[in-house]
Amino acid sequence: MLCLDCGKDNLPGDDHCAGCGHDLPAPPSRRPDDELAGRMRKGKVLDLKPRPAVSVAPDAPVADAVRLMREEKVGAILVVKAGKVVGIMTERDVLYEVAGSRDPQAVNVVDVMHVNPDFLGADEPISYAFHHMSVGGYRHMPVELPDGNVGMVSSRDLLAYLADSK
């Protein structure tokens, strides 16, 4: 039973969230839209149209990463060292770790990034992206593309897919 407030996955039948104490919603009495359920099983992560990931080195100042994120209009940036993804930094990290409290030129990306982010496979079902973004609370996820490059999907891409399905 997923909490709509904090995202914690509670035991079925619980009335209150074990994470935040808020009321859990009553389970739906009927099965909703089967057509969309089928699309979510059959659609692939590649159908979310991952865009090329923007990347930065771990020892780069956060200020450089922020400039790149502004230029590329992205909310998350991959952190790459020697060709390997070692982390991800999001606008949430900038808000929580840097804004108003630290000099973005003096703090390096490695100090605020999340290490070893989860990846999605391009051929995995869309429901897996949905699962990670709802249960994990992610809004950006890297994708292993068939050509060996790394792409990025966001909650916005998922919304676009759902908007076409409703």
Place this chain on the structure above:
Amino acid sequence: MAPVNPFRRPLAELADDDFLAVDEKTPYDEVLGRMRGSHAGSLVVTKGGKVTGVFTERDVLNRCALESVGGGTPVGTLMTPKPATLALTATVAEALTLMHGRRVRNIPLVDEKGAPKGLLTVGRLIRFLAYAFPAEVVNLPPRPGQVSDETEGA
């Protein structure tokens, strides 16, 4: 009886009463503190009790992170003004269309007087829809094909 279509559910079912709302005059450093303290990425900004804007982590990234924004700067000068809003009676489908069409991730929910009654975020919308499809989404293992080696509790 027809199946309950999650897209036709009213936003009142998703609304919470613990969203953050601050007056336009609230200083930047206080706003940052409240967002961090509540683990929030966005909040509603009001003037005279009516919604006049939203302030989000994207605003921080684009307008504040590299600039010398003083801690006393009123959030009203940093926010995104005139946000798209919806009533609590609007449907999930309307919210989805608005978020997708206007490329926004936060929609203040308002009453007939424009007073804030909730804040619908993209994360909350996705969690709601995930819950509507538990077999497809919520009950999935972390990786496709994953099978537990042990029985639960072993």
